[in-house]
Amino acid sequence: MSESMRIHHHFEIRWGMVIDIDKCTGCGACVVACQAENNIPPNPDPFDRMRDPHWLIVYKLSNHKKFPEHDTAYLPRPCMQCGNPSCASVCPVIATTKDEEGGIVSQIYPRCIGCRYCMAACPYHSRVFNWFDPVWPEGMDKTLTPFVSTRPRGVVEKCTFCHHRWQIAKEEARKRGENPMHLDEQAYIPACAEVCPTGAIHFGDLHNPEHIVHKLARSPYAFRILENLGTEPQVYYLSRRDWVRKQGDNHFRQEEKKNS
């Protein structure tokens, strides 16, 4: 990629996630917690990735070997909060940006005009369009959270790393008279990472050596999805299984072909 197309930001804090695939059982608790936390409406129909709003989904990976050599793994996929997001620069109306400390890619629903250019730009399918107005069954709308506004049809949305939880953590720090920019590792954790029963999802500041993600992201077993594209995701994955790591990027497929 030509250098001019990269947008470089430097942030003091770089919120990041490290997901240990070898610990993910695909139980779906993160997906459920994400929907509840972020006011993503339920749909009585079976899940349709093409039309249903979703911020976090779990992919099932296969090593493509025959029984009994077969192996399977689960890969939860939030928004990658790319260091060099392919989505933000293309938005014609500045509805999505990567301009805030922490490096979370923002998505502003009342600004979005629904052109879907960002969706075309994102190779992770992290962005979804609201094809329908959101509907909760009668009474269930009482469980709407105050954290995220409901989105009308016609706008794009995506995972925010539960950005509101950072806001809340900063308020709490201010109330305690602490520096809101120096939070405890536990002060700000997205809903998916908080509920994960096996602790597969780690979260923290990738720049802060005191945070576990700082270390995990540098593990020899760490990889990011589609690193070859230059998106520089802030979501890392861990797996000790070679075949899983190879499925993180197309680079390996190419090499495999060369070797064979």
Place this chain on the structure above:
Amino acid sequence: MPDTQFIPEGVRRCPFSQFLIWIGFLGLILLWGLIAAALIWYKGLWVTGLDNYFGFGLWIVFDLAVIALGAGAFFTGFLTYILRIDQLKNIINLAVVIGFLCYSGAMIILALDIGQPLRAWFGYWHPNVHSMLTEVIFCITCYLIILSIEFVPLILENRQLKKISLLDHLAHNFHIYMPLFAGVGTFLSFFHQGSLGGMYGVLFGRPFVFRDGFFIWPWTFFLFILSAIASGPVFTMLIAALIEKITGRKLVDFRVKALMGKISGFLLCIYLFFKILDTWAWATGTLPKMGFSFDEMFNRHYGQGLLWAELGLCGLLPALMLIIPKVRNTPGLLYSAAILTCIGVIINRFVFTVQALAIPVMPFDQWALYIPTWTEWATSLMVVAYSALVISLAYRYLPLFPQEKALQKP
């Protein structure tokens, strides 16, 4: 005929009743499209075939195609007013009308395509200067204004309007400044044709369309300009031929058409030279660098046949036909080559829009398939019908073809 006094002097038009039937036919298509449009606005975009994988579909293909083919307007204007190729004056009016229709049609489609049409003006009020789409929005809008200005003097030349001295005077003045408008239009068009290509070329998350480039412009920026100016003239010429066929009257000298074909032919050669070079570099350089192989870009729905059709059957073949004088001067072959050229550009815009989104980028993702629904077809056809309607009216009531009178004389 009740509308005789509006019809340009010295030309013959079909009976008013026959004209009404034609208009009525177009009206039905328009109505069908309007129903679809109302449905889309009322119910939302889920009534289309678009989904989270295919944020862009038929509409964007349609928009890109008509804008490419509408390039005949700016490029013919450029050749006529700036390079002073006088022969083209005989077809420039039609080129302007077609340009106007292509751009206004694209705008109508865009109003349907965006999820929040009531916020459409955000594109002007909150522009993101880094986005190629912003460049497109501004250029298209400005250029549509220019095209409207270019269209106005033609309207003012209507027999009845001309009687009003003020309007006549106005029309005359417009003509004087036409080179200026043509120049500005050329500049604007040049940029937005390019930025439409740039829109895709910058998508570094989509290996199929991503291209390196020059400064902030990926190679697709230049390729889209070239392909547009290569196909625009023959499209204009084809429409002229189509009108002749329908009305059964000679309207434009065949030499003018052949000239348009020649212009297109040479441009097409230049375009293909770079396009093939680009495709080669992409297949052997860009793709492997991103971890992909050429074969992975195609499947049974979006096959390599599309690529070979685009480059060979609808690229090299018509290019050759158009630059060989003997072939180009045979009407049947000229028109065939022109049609192939237009199809080639449409395929190009289609694969860049749809195939680009169908290809799995994540290794564990899967190919997706896009099938437009009737609402998308209806609204696209609505724009075609709207264009046919405007051209029909323009042909009937405006001096669209300066040569018409001369050509009717035996």
Place this chain on the structure above:
Amino acid sequence: MSKKKKIGLLPFAAGFAAALVFGWNIFPQILYSNKGQPTTFSHTGHLNHTQKDLQDLDCVDCHYYRADGSFAGTPSLESCAECHNEPLTGVPSEQTFVSEYVKKDKQVPWNTYQGQPDNVYFSHIAHDTYECTECHQDMENADSLPPYYENKLTGYSRDIMKMHECERCHARENTSNACYLCHK
């Protein structure tokens, strides 16, 4: 011909004037409705309390930060009922307040002059160093509640701060204007 032209200008002027009058005068009246407040409230009455032990009643006694640092905003019914469980003063509006809300355990549906849209996040505690009146109307000296105008189209208060005002101050103070600072 010239006479005709003279007359021609008059309708133009009339139309021009009518548009001005409509746009500046009538249109706002159509756009906003004065919704007022569900019940009356006197800030001065509470702050200059006659009762001895309540004389040092302060703004923050009702408008306080919660333990988690969020701002409580308009006091809840429970806060009001701490004192006004029964009518204390004999003021008729207080009596209706007690009978209509306290006794029925119904929250008062106060209209918030600065009630921002759902998609806006605002942290009071982050703006703690500023005077309330930099953004809010001065209520400390108000005996009654000002009228509340609601935009019929958007449903928002007429008096809310618009985004460009937030941005202007943030720019002036050299604070980030990142979208996510204020949107959710």
Place this chain on the structure above:
Amino acid sequence: MALDRRGFLMFLAGGAAGSVLTPTAWKLTDDISIWTQNWPWIPRIPTGALDEKPSVLKLGSAEYGLKIKRVNKQPITASGNPNHPLSLGGIDALGAASVQLMYSPSRIQQPMIKNDQGQFKPIAWSKALELLAGLLKPLQGQTDALACVSGDSTGSSREVFSKFLRAMGSPHVYLQPADGLAQNRVWNDLMQGQGRLGFDLENSDLLLVLEPDLLDTWGATVKNQKVFGRGKTELIYAGALQNSTAAVARSWLPIHPGSSGHLALALAYCLFKQGLEPRPVPKGFREYREFVRTHYTPDQAARKTGLSAQAIQNLAQKLQQASRPLIISGSTTGEGAPGFPFFAGLSLNLLLKRINTSGGITCLPGPETVLDPAGGPSIENSQDFCGYIQDCATGKIKSPEILFVHEANPAYALPDTRKTTDFFDTVPFTVNFSQFMDETAARSDLLLPNPYFLERLDDSFTPFGSAMNNYSLSLPVTQSGVDAKPTSDLLIALASTLDHDLGVRSYAELLRKKCRRLGADWGRLTSGETWTSGKTLSQSGLTLWNQPIASMCRAQMTGTPQATPGLVLEANRKTGSSRTGLPPFGLKAHLEEELSGALAAVRINRQTAEQMNVRNGQAVTLTTQAGSIQARILLDEGVVTNTVAVPTGFGHTALDMFSQNKGGNANSLLSLSCEPGSGLCSGTAFEVQVSIAS
């Protein structure tokens, strides 16, 4: 001055020019775009004070502590309670969806009674109680006239039910079948063990899981996941299906469905070969060893399990080398199995001296009971509900006149759906205390809704799987949005109408008494803390072989290796529990391949597909002796050859739109059969036919 056309046009032009200088157009344009973010038909979000309240999940699945986040005291989201020993901050998909499930459209809004036309009509609580008392009165003292099935095996409500039924003269109190109950019955009745079994996964260094989905549905699932997540325990999974546990286990050992008992005994064989000798020697050890030696040579075992003799020997070696191995056996869904696999697994643990040691099996004292004489034999060890249905069907026991259904949906969840629903049709009057209009409620005659667990006070004593005894309160976090009354209180009131004294005046009093008996602190319990006790029961007289065990094991020998495709059921918490139906937010946690359209996927591997001549994505009908369901074929190499993996939790015909019209009920494929020796009744399926759906 007359206004001519020109004048009018000029007026309009003036108006247009003037408008540009007023805010009208600009303001309207802006406001319209603001209106689009605020459409009146889009729900608003709340504002207000946030707080968190502890509770305990009680939905018929793993029970653990929750933290319920509230805004203005309205519950909004659930997460795990870090202070609860079975959650440690973790949560499963069902728990995470539990707040929203409270607002399921299938909630029963008020007491209802079925009229002659079979439609439910609202009825006042007082009328309903009066009616019920009237029906119960003449049945007093009749042994078989009243029966009760409950899905709550940890709450004190079962004491209330027990006491109530005893007062009425009926012994027929049953629990929904579950792995925990079956395991304890094998332990107590067959092996002469004391207490209830706990599993100290935390301190084990090698976990051999024989079929149960340890990390999704078995035992204290969330705690299991937490333990696994710490990465200190090696996990080996043996089963017919690469399920959640297998996906993350160090290795997956594919075995024929239902053959885990054979594998366990084959491992015992290998251990004996290496000279293993348990101390003290359990009763019947020699006979047991003889049986194993005769029937479980590696070659025989390989035939029975589908695993190679070498693999079995390697595994045995691994077990022997581990310092704190633990074998977990049970069913793939956690909802009950024959006694054989439990026995086989437990015997292996016994041989490896894993009883009452760190990282082994703990024998926990049973629950303290408050209501005498419910303190007698604990009801969970009595016969299970499946057996009761079987006995009623064969006429061994007279069918009840009145059946109480509490926190259970047997008409859907029991194996052999046809037989179960037939049973329900024979019961003249069914009283249902369900929260949801589920399949059983729809077949009931009187609905007396119990509040949802987040709306009532309840308790939870040592859910199955927990290594130590614990007691916590499920606290109400909101007022009930429907006209429901807590069932336990209702029964206490009903008893006094019938002139019986259950010993407490309210359920709260019962819980307080229980708390006192345990020596727990009520104040700390109500603040969300958990009482725990590490006390275990020492064992004497453990038995490895006796008459019932012998007949149970011998019965296994008659079965032939599978000739026709076998069936393996899988369960997921994102599909809910046997009691809830699909939670609204669970649907999006399903992969698209698992559920599409009205069909759920059944998985087979490529080789099986070729044998059956079916293709990926094809709609098929699965048929067994018991029934048939529609499904879609999904090729998955993570399934043993000649085996069909069928998901449970689908195929609801009642409940809400989230549960309905999705897949088929796997339970309807199972035939109910009772095991010789143990007497445990469970569902089995053989001879599954797969045919392409027309």
